[in-house]
Amino acid sequence: MNVGDELPGLTVQVTRDQLVRYAGASLDFNPIHWNERFATEVGLPNVIAHGMLTMALGGRVVTDWLGDPGRVVEYGVRFTRPVVVPDDDEGAEVEFTAKVAEVRDDGTARVDITAKFDGKTVLGKAQAIVRA
C-alpha cells in the first residue's frame, strides 16, 4: 500500500427500488427518500437518496479493495449535495473513486474517497482509516 495508489472505482445506478430497499434495511423511513409529493413540498427537486446510502456505497470501494471490511477502523463523510433520484429505470448515476492519501507509522493508512453525481461531488472529506 503506497501513497497515490488508486483503488478500483465503482459506478452505481441508484434507483427508487434501491432507496426503498435501503429504507427498510436501515430503518430510515424519512419520506424525502421515497415520497415525491413530500420531497417537493419541502423544497427538494425530487426524491433524494439517503446520505447514509451514498456513504455506504463509498465504503464499498474500500471494503471491496480490502476484502476484509473489519480492517476499516474509521470512516467519515460530510454530506455536501443531495443525490436526486428520478422515477425511472436508470436512476441516478453516482461514480466513486478512491486513493491512498497517507500511510502512517502505526500500520494504518488513510484512503480518500470521491463521490460524483451529475459532475459534482456529493460527499466532502470522505475518508477511511484502514489497517494496512
Added chain:
Amino acid sequence: MPLEPSFIGRTYPPETTYEVGRAKIAEFARAIGDDNPLYRDVEAAKGAGYADVIAPPTFLTIINIRAINAVVEDPELGLDYDRMVHGDQRFVHHRPARAGDRLQVTVHIDDIFVRAGNDFLSVHADVATDEGEPVCTTYAQLVVRGEQS
C-alpha cells in the same frame, strides 16, 4: 428559534438493547449491493478470525440514527426536526460489530452553535455491548436550516 445551549454536555443513556442478527446484516449488505462473504457466510467469517458474520462499516446507522432522533425530538432542546439535515457522520470502530452483539447506545451532546443563520448540533454516541465492551463511537453533525435558507 435557537437551540438551547445549556444542553451542551448532556448525556442520554441507552433506552433499549439491540441484538445484531445475521439476517439483518445480510439484508443491509444486499441493500447496498455488497456481496462480501464476511457479511453472510459464517464459515468465511470464522476463517477470517471473527466469531460470527460481521457488519458493514456503516451498519450501525440502524441504531445510531434512532438514538440521535430520540435526542433531537427532546422538546426542551427546541429543534425543528423538519428543518434538520445530516451534515456529517463518522464511525470509529473499536472492533467490527457482528451477529450476536447485544448493543446499547449512549448519546452525548458535544456542541451547539449558530453559524450563518443555521443551528449546528454536534453529537457523539458510544456503542457498546450490554457487558460494556466498546464496539464503535459515532460522531455526527446535524444542521437545522435557518428560516432564511
